[in-house]
Amino acid sequence: MVVSAPDLKAFLLATPFFGGLSDPSLDLLISMLVECRFDAGATVVVEGEPGRSMFIVKSGRLAVSKRASSGSVVPISRLEPGDFFGEMTLIEMQNRSATVVAEAPTVLFELTAGNLYACFKADIHAYVIVLQNINRELCRRLRRADDRFAGHQVGDDN
16 A cells, blocks of 8 residues: 555654655655555564565554574564664665564555665655665664673673
8 A cells, every 4th residue: 555644744754764854855755655564473574584675663563583593582672653674675785684573563664675766866865865864773773782782791790
């Protein structure tokens, strides 16, 4: 289902992914989004599978996990409305880095690599802003991971 809701712009502008976009640029990107619905317990993406799209969380709650070398599942984070995931596969063109499962009924907006490329061709300024927004969020995540890692290291010394 293609997205078209009057209050969608306000929601999307409040997310880290769409911040700073002009109205016409936002309209262009909204026209490229596809709404996806998942029941609680449904797997959205699987670690290691090919991926050519990213998702913005409209509603619901999702769990992100990775498989450890021992085979156990390691929880990484929770995603809630306004969060986005899957962007790494669009940037590095590698397989999915984690598994994402809906913990509650969830609505996502999907943006494919093809549509992101179409944005690049149609509105280079919007494309640059989106990439800057993705980079900012990736830096935030890296800082949080660094802090968690450093906290575990400090705790191990005591």
